[in-house]
Amino acid sequence: MGSAVSAPIKQQAKALKGRRYMRGMLPEKYFEVVVKKEHGELLDILGFTEEEAFEIFVQFISIDDDNSGEVSVDEFHGHLDSQATKFSERVFSILDQDMSGMLDLREFIIGVWNYCTYDTTLVAKILFGIFDVDKRGRVTMAELDAMVRMLYGSPDADPDLLKALAVNGSGDEDALTFDEFLQAVQDNYEVAQPAFELQKAIRRKVLGVKYWEKMTKQRTKMFANYDQGDLTSVQAIEAIVSAKQKERLKELERKKAEIAAEHDRELQQAAEERIALHEDNQQRKKHKLNELRDARPADEVEEENAWIALKEARAVIKSDYTESDVDDLRKAREVLWDSYDRAIRSSKTRARLKAERELELASKDDANSKADAWIQTKQGRVKHEFLCRQSYGNLLHKAYVKKGPPMQAFAALHAPDDAPVTLATRIAYDHPRPAMLKEAKTLLVAEAGARGTAWDLLWDVEEENEYYLHVENDGSTKKYPKDTAVCHNCDAMIAPEDQMCAQCHTSRSAKTRALRVEPQEVAPFLATVRATAVEARREYDGAKHVDI
Structure with a gap:
């Protein structure tokens, strides 16, 4: 519905x-x-x-x-414009399943459908069931006499009807089986006429006689198994409803299972489509990347390949070498620094050629007009804004690199109103190439040592520890602990307490700064200062928790 x-x-x-x-x-x-x-x-x-x-x-x-919400027996008969009889009251009581004396809506729906879809056999069955009290499958003539009186609401039964019933007996004149009673009803309409008249009255009031005649035929086709058994009419209809509810529940479960299976199929299909789309996009990107690579200048491709080679050389130098492998280590170091030189050359070459190409493009006759027209487009405005911010980031970067950490911390405060970009964004837009290359060189020295260094960091298999193998001036070798500080500029050993290299006066690198130890004459004073500061901090923390 x-x-x-x-x-x-x-x-x-x-x-x-x-x-x-x-x-x-x-x-x-x-x-x-x-x-x-x-x-x-x-x-x-x-x-x-x-x-x-x-x-x-x-x-x-x-x-x-x-x-x-309920109807009484009097209201029921008043609606039918009929006089109440013992039979009609008995029918009402049969419909009243909870024996409350009233019919609620469910009892009314079941009762009307049940009684209005009775054919002759079922009408005879309900009559027979009323008087077959002991359920022996037989009714006596005395019970038939009472039946006729109840049907017609008269004190005495019609002798002709009793005679018609007796004729259908199978030799036992005092009792009839159901089949014999049914035959009597079929042969003589008057035997159960009041029951048929009551049915016709309800049919006329509710949906019409033709509708119920159609539904009676449908009931015969659909529910014959229930009506032909030993169940009463009320039990039959309840069994029918229960069976149909079970069928509906089973069908509902089947549909739910189908919907769930279809949902799973759709999810699987969607997942497969997403995977296929992803793979297709990846192929497209790869194809496009290849096209772009093919279209790139040779100097750009050379720069990329040079830095890839440097990355691969770094991976080799990170392996653990023993003293027997020192020659391999030195060869790998040479390859590393050769790769670094190649990367530096290719980067400088690409920067120079790129500037030449841009200068050539800018010097053409129609370059200015094309540039002005391009800047008016959305893509041009975005690119122009990016380049402005990039240039401004370069200026700030140079400023705070020259002036040290305080400028780095407060550089964002010096931003003009027309370029409100964060410090992190400015740095990210463009880190100047010289600083980046310098950092790369420092990193490589820290990882592998300088080119031609006399210090080889090796692995002691027995001690399971790293150590330095140093080539002395006379050509002999000597072992040093791994925390030995080596100058990244001149390859000399730095004294543990020195701030810079004594030979070239270069400040320690980040790696060697971590290895520095304080001079013996300064250490006691610094220890006293630290102890005093710690004690003062403890007193301050304790004072915060004192109740006032």
Whole structure:
């Protein structure tokens, strides 16, 4: 059933003339909010369309004048414009499954559908079941007499009807089996006429006789197995509803499983598509990169290859060499410094040729007009802004490199209003090439030693430690501990307490600064100063926690 109120239902609701039902709701609203939620599955199982289900509900609230949610036996007969009989009251009690004396909406829906879809066999079955109290499968003539009186609401049974029933007996004139009783009903309509008349009255009031005749045929096809068994009519309908609910639950689980499987397939397909797209993008990038590489100037390619060779040479020099491998170490060091020289040459060459190409481009007749037009484009404006910020970053970099750490810390405060870029951004835009190459050289000296150095850092297999093997002036070799400070400029050994090299007066590098030890005559004074500072700090920290 849908979730919105359909046009036919709205049309049916007009006949109620603004009637309010339980909770003060309009009938169509109550049907949507309450009835479909609580009884929608039952209505679907019994084959009602949404409009037919609303018609059943309308009939129920037409009987339920006091909006109690239940109908009594008197309200039921009053709605049918019929006189209550013992039989009709008995039928009502059969429909009243909880024996409360009232029918709620669920009992009314099941009861109406059940009784209105009875064929002749089921009508005979309900009559037979009422009087076959001991469930022996036989009713006596005395019980048949009571049946006729109950059906017609008369003190005495019609002798002709009793005679018609007796004729169908199988020799035992005092009792009839169900098959014999059914034959009597089929042969003589008057035997169960009041039961058929009650059914016809309900059919006329609710959805019409033709509708129920169609539903009776549908019931015969769909639920014959239940109706032909030993179950009563009420038990049969409950079994039907229960079976259909189980089928629906199983179907729901199957659909959920299908949806989950389809979802998994979609996820798998999406993942495969993403992988394929990623691989395709990678191939495109690789192809584009190759095209760009092919289109790049030879000096740019040479610079890139030179720095790659330097990187590979560094990886070789980082291996642990022993004294027996010292010749290999020295050869690897030579290769490293040759690679460094090549990288420096290629970088300088590329910078020079790039400047020449840019100068040649800028000196052409239409260069200025093309440049002005390009700067007006979005790409040109972005590039122009980048170059301005890059140039400004270079100027600041030179300033704080020359003036030391304080300038580095406060350089951001000196930024003009028209170039509000952070210090980190300025540095990142362009680190001057000379400083970068100088740093690369210092790093290589720290890792591998200077070109032609007499100091070889080797690995002692027995001691499992590093040490320096030094070639003395007379050509002999001598071992030194690995914390020996070696000048990165002239390759001389620096005294442990010296701030700079005694031969070339070059300050220690970052690596040798970490190896410096304080002079013996200064150490006691510095130790005293440190101890005093530590004690003062402790006293200060203790004072902060004193309660005032």
